[in-house]
Amino acid sequence: MTFENLNITAPILKALKQQNYSTPTPIQQQAIPVILSGQDLIGCAQTGTGKTAAFAIPVLQQLAGRPAKKANSIRSLIITPTRELAIQISDNIACYGKHLSLRHIAIYGGVSQFHQVKALKNGVDILIATPGRLLDLMQQGYIDLGSLEIFVLDEADRMLDMGFVHDVKRIITKLPAKRQTLFFSATMPDPIQKLADSLLQNPQYVSVAPVSSAAKTVTQSVYFVDKRDKEKLLSFILSDKGISRSLVFTRTKHGADQLVKLLAKQGIFAAAIHGNKSQNARQRALHGFKVNQLRVLVATDIAARGIDIDELPHVINYDLPEVPETYVHRIGRTGRGGNTGTAVSFCGSDEKSGLRSIEKLIGFRLPVSTV
Numbered sequence: 001m002t003f004e005n006l007n008i009t010a011p012i013l014k015a016l017k018q019q020n021y022s023t024p025t026p027i028q029q030q031a032i033p034v035i036l037s038g039q040d041l042i043g044c045a046q047t048g049t050g051k052t053a054a055f056a057i058p059v060l061q062q063l064a065g066r067p068a069k070k071a072n073s074i075r076s077l078i079i080t081p082t083r084e085l086a087i088q089i090s091d092n093i094a095c096y097g098k099h100l101s102l103r104h105i106a107i108y109g110g111v112s113q114f115h116q117v118k119a120l121k122n123g124v125d126i127l128i129a130t131p132g133r134l135l136d137l138m139q140q141g142y143i144d145l146g147s148l149e150i151f152v153l154d155e156a157d158r159m160l161d162m163g164f165v166h167d168v169k170r171i172i173t174k175l176p177a178k179r180q181t182l183f184f185s186a187t188m189p190d191p192i193q194k195l196a197d198s199l200l201q202n203p204q205y206v207s208v209a210p211v212s213s214a215a216k217t218v219t220q221s222v223y224f225v226d227k228r229d230k231e232k233l234l235s236f237i238l239s240d241k242g243i244s245r246s247l248v249f250t251r252t253k254h255g256a257d258q259l260v261k262l263l264a265k266q267g268i269f270a271a272a273i274h275g276n277k278s279q280n281a282r283q284r285a286l287h288g289f290k291v292n293q294l295r296v297l298v299a300t301d302i303a304a305r306g307i308d309i310d311e312l313p314h315v316i317n318y319d320l321p322e323v324p325e326t327y328v329h330r331i332g333r334t335g336r337g338g339n340t341g342t343a344v345s346f347c348g349s350d351e352k353s354g355l356r357s358i359e360k361l362i363g364f365r366l367p368v369s370t371v
Helices: 010-018 026-036 051-064 083-096 114-122 131-139 156-161 165-172 190-199 227-238 253-265 279-290 324-331 349-362
Strands: 041-044 076-079 104-107 126-129 150-153 180-185 204-207 218-224 246-249 270-273 296-299 314-317 341-347
Touching (some): 010 051, 010 083, 041 051, 051 126, 104 131, 114 131, 131 165, 156 190, 180 190, 270 279, 314 324, 324 341, 324 349
Parallel strands (some): 076 126, 076 150, 218 341, 246 296, 246 314
């Protein structure tokens, strides 16, 4: 199977080849033909499986292949939960659509709206947005979704986790009834399934992997460690110079900042990204990590969904997540694109019930590592 087999048009194929895309992933193979046919779709696939390209490529192709209903109208809206993910989707659309004349912009909070409003006034075909900033600019009268053709809701389960579902429902009331709706989520808990049922008309359902599974290319293990000894264990693991980069997850923003200070004392360059950091600070930290200026990036879950880093070798769960499915999302940051990866977790005495829930979800007991 190649992208040519999916009836992708020449300008997009050229862009994909320039990005060294050759074989579509399973979610792309199944979703792209459905979307190109104009049908509504529910896509369920674990993180790192190529979901963004699965909807971005056919959205670009459809918009490029037909005239707009109204000049300078927003033709496609993609809603996503975090700033990082909005930027990532925008970057991908820029790559896939580089040989097309479609215009796009990502809008999100944490930065001045000035440049976003200026771009909107100049006309945008594809709008990628976080819910809060989108509602804000809609209320100010800068955004009209009356001519929308394609609506994409990405990372729907994360929207639920972050309390955005009510915002999403408010946005949906402003959309035209006649539209194509694409709904993507890594997991499908009951509230998300009900939301999907209310949004889509006779959708095709595509699921390419069990929602409880992690990539087989990720080696997983757990350390049982007292809470007060987690810092020492982290230092010990990072003393291995063979670990070029590590993404470390904490439960709290304060915990992330404290870890960065601890690592700095040991001469390890690290930065934290979380909701209290400015957009510029988060982007600087992420860029520094991607280009190997930082060896360690410490993140909370809210900030982590938009982290898409090629060949990230190592993930550390300094704190176990409160929601078992989040474990799968976290370790899915490594082992992407067929590469191998390692994910280790620290489990304190107060986290053992959480570990049991994770192991029940993934279907096996994590191998125990010792120092």
